[in-house]
Amino acid sequence: MQKQDRKAGFKSLSEMEFDVLIFGGGATGAGAALDASLRGLKTALIEKSDFASGTSSRSTKLIHGGVRYLAQFHFKLIHEALTERQRLLENAPHLVKPLPFVLPTYKFYEKTYYSIGMTMYDILAWKGRLPAHKRVSKEEVLKDFPALKREHLAGGIVYYDSQFNDSRLNVLLARSARKEGAVVLNRTELVSFQKKNGKIVGAKIKDLLSGQTIDVKSKVVINATGPWVDDIRLKDDPRTYRVLSPSQGIHLVFKKETIPCNTALIIPKTKDGRVVFMIPWENHVILGTTDTPVHEISEDPLPLESEVEFLLQTGSDYLEKPLERKDILSVYAGIRPLISPEGNQDTKSISREEVILVSPSGLVTMGGGKWSTYRKMSEDLIDRVVQEGNLAPNFGCNTYHYEFPGKEGFSEELHSEIRKTYKTSPETAKRLQDAYGGEVFTVLGKKPSLLVPGSGYYKEEVEWFVAEEFALTVTDVIARRFRVQFLDLKLSEKLISPIAQVLSKRLSWKESERKKQEESAFLLVHNLSGSIREKGKK
Incomplete structure (x- = not known):
């Protein structure tokens, strides 16, 4: 705008x-x-x-029914979520995608036990079009998720949910x-x-x-x-x-080479009391989430040391190669606005x-x-x-089949068209396809210019964010339009100044405002980087 x-x-x-x-x-x-x-x-x-x-930008990037709610018998909530999942798959296919999950089993009875639960999950999604769950062998599990620890692995369950770009x-x-x-x-x-x-x-x-x-x-x-x-x-x-019982959840982000996987993984039992996911996203892998009650709410929450340690340990327990802090590319934390009028502070049970x-x-x-x-x-x-x-609307609810910008013109063939038109890598073409759908050629024009050579991010995208998508600051762009801050903090640092230059021109900033914007973005990235360093290291 x-x-x-x-x-x-x-x-x-x-x-x-x-x-x-x-x-x-x-x-x-x-x-x-x-x-x-x-x-x-x-x-x-x-x-x-x-x-x-x-x-809303700090989620696990899933549109799902909530497998963990099966044990709590929240069947109405699950059915509603799975019904909405199907609507979003149809209304925004460029943003919401089917995603297979592996649920590994390590004891002889677990495959039958989990299969019973997943049968109920399939029933609750009876109007959906995603495949039903299936039992798979140890070999099939490792084919889907090669990074998984092999010791005592008996097999697993494969089921489907959906993934999306939240912001x-x-x-x-x-x-x-x-x-x-x-x-x-x-x-x-x-x-x-x-x-x-x-x-x-x-x-x-x-x-x-x-x-x-x-x-x-x-x-x-x-x-x-x-x-x-x-x-x-x-x-x-x-x-x-006060009715809010806030809870913080964090996610760690890794290179896909660190956690090789072709599907997502669900860890059903943790010390935290929540399930933990390992999810491929934007050519990276997300590990999360935690559930930590908090008393102070920040606009840019930082992860607690205990949360980082918990996820590293939980992930390492299930992976052939243990995770280390040096493997973390980025981290993000979000506050769940849980409402508990009764004052219940056990956030996992709300x-x-x-x-x-x-x-x-x-x-x-x-x-x-x-x-x-x-x-x-x-x-x-x-x-x-x-x-x-006592309002008098002209119509009833019309969001059931609302088609979002980008759906028109979206197809799987769009990927090859983008690669051919802009001479991009497969990864960049996939990002552009999923972000803009059929609008991609309107966004980029004929000859887009990279912000940083080899980065895969374009000047024309930033101009589009200002003109059509309300972007007003550097952090609006790197965190919520590009998502780079959530994926790679080092790349974020490289993009800050080029993005500021484009915004400065489009928004008529004075030099002092441009420098202020850059400093603010650098400080946030620096604080996030500091939160994932080992204790005692600067």
Whole structure:
């Protein structure tokens, strides 16, 4: 979004009365903005930082039913998630892909035991089109996941779930909401609520770039701020109680050569009490996640030493070659916004189902849930908002078959077309194919220029992020548009200055702003690098 477009969008906020004003541009907020817009409701979406800058970009990159919920008998949650999985496979095939998993077995009874559970998983996904699970031999397991430890391995189970690019889907939700008529702005924060007779009728918001504040009128206000839902609730009522039980999860990232694999792996039993995954993603391998209760919430959370050690040890227990700190290319941490009105602090036992709370002032808060069910969560949320605000939408929910930008023109043959057109490596062509789908040639044009020779990342992509995808900072690009910060911290450092040069030109930065942006991005990468060094080493 260019500067003039942003200015016009901000001005329009004060000139309209909205049906729905949404704070929080993660999966829940952006999904709700799209749903509301498609119903014909006048909608505004406000994000303090960047879309997906919080939890929504720091997931395990899975759209899945949640195998671990089988043991907890959460069959309704699993069925709902598996139904949504199929919808996303159809609506965004460039972003959401089938992914086979290996579940290794080491005792003679485990294959039968796990197979019973996976049969239930298949039944709950009965409308889906992914293959059913199957029992496999030791040789087949090692063919799928060569890095696996061979000692005592008896065989395993192969089943299917799906993988996706979380922050790109989040950005496309915000972009689609804007396309369907919503006013969409990031780097804009809530200052205070406006009330009449004790009921919220709008809010004062501040543009964090210009410092300008304006008043926005709205019939209903939604709090979808994830880990910050309690902060917003306290702005509404300083006497209210806290409902958030935040939990941190981290992921370590490795080269695929470090963990050779052709499928994903699920480790069903850990000391942490959660399952742990090893997942091929963007030509790398992700190992995660942890579940650590936290008391302080940061916009850029860093992994705890104990979490890094836990994942290294857990991964090494299942791999032929143990993992070492020097093998880690990157790390990312996210905060789960788990809602527990009863005050339960055992985060592993709190249900991942969404919770909707309505305050006496009419503020509608949604927390909990997960990426896999974001669409259904958004539908439930807007249904409740229509009821609470006595709104009259023009249409019912229309997100069931909504086709995301990039689906049109997407095909498996696109990979070879990209390689031929731009003379790229297979890895770069795959990244471009999966990121942009049928829009790839619009994004890159005829003769794109690499930001850094051999990097596989292009100047034209950055220009597209500014023009169409709300990017306003260097970290917006390296972390949430390119995902490089999540994959390779050393490459991130090389890209920071070239990206800043493009942004500086497109956003008319002064030299001081460009240097400030570079310093901020370098500092974040440095802090992440420091969090994975061995203790005592600088």
